[in-house]
Amino acid sequence: MAVAKFEVPELKEYPIIPKLKKGAMAHSAPYVAKEKFQTPLGYPGELIDNWKEVAIEKMGELTNKYRSLSVYLDSCVKCGACTDKCHYYLGTTDPKNMPVARQDLFRKVYRRYYTLAGKLAPKLVGAEDLTEEVLDDWYTYFHQCSQCRRCSVYCPYGIDTAEISMAAREIMDTVGKGQKYCNEIISKAQILGNNLGLPEPALVNTLEGLEEDIEEETGVVVKMPLDVKGADVLLITPSADFFAEPHIDGLIGYAKVFHEAGISWTMSSYASEAANFGMFIGSYENMQKLALRIRQAALDLGVKRIVFGECGHAWRVAYSFLNTLAGPFDFLDQNYPVPQHICEVTHGLIEDGSIKLDKSGNDHMTLTYHDSCNVARASRMGDKPGGQFTIPRDIIKASCNNYYDMPEHSIKEGTFCCGGGGGLLTDDLIELRVKGAMPRMQALKQVTEQNGVTHMAAICAICKSQFSKIFPYYDFEMDQIVSVHQLVSNAIVLTGQTNGESDDEDSTSNDVETA
Ligand code: SF4
Ligand code: SF4
Numbered sequence: 001m002a003v004a005k006f007e008v009p010e011l012k013e014y015p016i017i018p019k020l021k022k023g024a025m026a027h028s029a030p031y032v033a034k035e036k037f038q039t040p041l042g043y044p045g046e047l048i049d050n051w052k053e054v055a056i057e058k059m060g061e062l063t064n065k066y067r068s069l070s071v072y073l074d075s076c077v078k079c080g081a082c083t084d085k086c087h088y089y090l091g092t093t094d095p096k097n098m099p100v101a102r103q104d105l106f107r108k109v110y111r112r113y114y115t116l117a118g119k120l121a122p123k124l125v126g127a128e129d130l131t132e133e134v135l136d137d138w139y140t141y142f143h144q145c146s147q148c149r150r151c152s153v154y155c156p157y158g159i160d161t162a163e164i165s166m167a168a169r170e171i172m173d174t175v176g177k178g179q180k181y182c183n184e185i186i187s188k189a190q191i192l193g194n195n196l197g198l199p200e201p202a203l204v205n206t207l208e209g210l211e212e213d214i215e216e217e218t219g220v221v222v223k224m225p226l227d228v229k230g231a232d233v234l235l236i237t238p239s240a241d242f243f244a245e246p247h248i249d250g251l252i253g254y255a256k257v258f259h260e261a262g263i264s265w266t267m268s269s270y271a272s273e274a275a276n277f278g279m280f281i282g283s284y285e286n287m288q289k290l291a292l293r294i295r296q297a298a299l300d301l302g303v304k305r306i307v308f309g310e311c312g313h314a315w316r317v318a319y320s321f322l323n324t325l326a327g328p329f330d331f332l333d334q335n336y337p338v339p340q341h342i343c344e345v346t347h348g349l350i351e352d353g354s355i356k357l358d359k360s361g362n363d364h365m366t367l368t369y370h371d372s373c374n375v376a377r378a379s380r381m382g383d384k385p386g387g388q389f390t391i392p393r394d395i396i397k398a399s400c401n402n403y404y405d406m407p408e409h410s411i412k413e414g415t416f417c418c419g420g421g422g423g424l425l426t427d428d429l430i431e432l433r434v435k436g437a438m439p440r441m442q443a444l445k446q447v448t449e450q451n452g453v454t455h456m457a458a459i460c461a462i463c464k465s466q467f468s469k470i471f472p473y474y475d476f477e478m479d480q481i482v483s484v485h486q487l488v489s490n491a492i493v494l495t496g497q498t499n500g501e502s503d504d505e506d507s508t509s510n511d512v513e514t515a
Pocket of ligand 1: 085086087088097098099102144145146147148149150151152161162165417
């Protein structure tokens with residue numbers, strides 16, 4: 001077990017609602033962004049003198065602009081249905097991590113300045129002035145929300161704490177109190193094209209190395225094309241796929257799928273990132289800048305389709321917002337969804353028999369599947385309701401012989417967050433991440449003990465990084481988390497080019513020109 005400087009929650013046999021411990025996580029807050037990470041995003045470098053006036057004004061702007069936000073703030077009846085639904089409350093026991101309490105941090109200020117009752121008799125309606133103490137509470141507890149939307153599923157009014165959390169972060173950024181982790185990443189992606197700041201030569205190097213690895217292992221030449229003009233598909237994938245484990249095994253899986261199906265494809269060094277952290281800080285403008293890079297890359301390379309790799313929140317931004325952020329995409333082939341998820345592509349190819357899978361390639365594992373929040377509760381896949389649940393599971397089941405779901409309350413639309421989503425995947429929040437992962441770990445432990453599950457598959461770069469980091473705190477091994485396309489990669493039957501001999505029919509980069 002990893003050594004922790006805090007108490008790691010005990011995994012119980014059945015989920016229980018913990019006793020409240022006031023202020024249990026009051027000490028947990030991420031590093032504040034310095035000027036060099038604030039100003040490139042258009043925010044003040046530090047807390048401005050008139051921060052209070054600016055914050056209240058921004059609150060008014062946001063509640064006018066996003067009607068959903070004011071509806072959420074006005075409609076809570078304090079029924080309590082959401083109180084035990086947040087993984088951060090269940091894992092930390094801090095009452096301010098109950099979704100309704102988190103919302104109230106925002107709501108009490110909104111009531112004070114934007115409702116008549118709050119202006120006239122604040123105490124009667126739970127309205128409060130915006131003070132430095134309140135701002136600190138915001139910074140602490142709105143960075144203990146992974147914007148996973150689980151609470152909204154159980155709220156009879158559908159109140160979405162994630163949107164309130166995004167608005168709070170946007171207000172804090174506007175007055176100069178942004179979060180270092182998110183804002184540093186957004187700057188890198190805007191300047192260099194990806195969250196990791198990987199320059200083009202590093203990408204070329206990595207991809208060449210992967211091609212060699214695949215050929216060595218399989219005897220088949222599978223291309224990893226970059227900046228190839230005229231390819232049919234532009235793959236936009238999280239930059240973690242280029243180097244992290246198990247992400248990179250997923251990237252190998254996508255390449256094998258495209259190869260085997262004879263689809264010409266490319267990645268882009270200009271838009272080498274699917275993730276869009278602009279969403280986590282609630283910033284439409286910053287989200288749009290990243291989305292426009294994808295549009296530009298698609299135009300420059302002359303592709304016909306855009307396909308997204310395994311990344312949860314990236315798929316939410318792509319599925320729900322890409323067309324409004326960076327559309328119209330009328331220059332793409334309208335016979336395909338714009339955009340499309342790699343799981344939709346692979347699923348279709350399995351269904352029509354274009355690729356064959358040998359399940360025995362994964363016989364050394366017994367699998368379960370973690371539904372990533374943003375895919376489960378903020379998007380869809382395919383053309384049927386619930387496709388985001390069935391399509392990844394169908395792919396896994398087609399790739400392996402041994403599969404078991406975790407308990408029903410912890411999967412599909414009730415899935416528990418990995419504990420590191422929403423811009424919280426940073427070491428300065430490790431205690432929160434470990435504690436927030438508790439409900440997922442409990443469900444995983446259950447299928448491990450009852451069904452002999454050895455590995456958990458996921459289609460989100462953040463979930464994969466989070467699990468490989470926090471598994472050791474709960475006596476699991478880091479490599480028990482796998483990519484869904486890693487399973488495809490292990491099972492896919494490769495034909496075509498072998499031993500480096502060219503076979504034009506199966507080449508992924510025929511009739512294309514390197515940009
Ligand atoms: S959105 Fe998720 S993390 Fe945020 S309060 Fe709701 S359940 Fe908790
Ligand atoms: S479930 Fe909805 S209405 Fe009930 S307390 Fe929570 S946010 Fe308010």
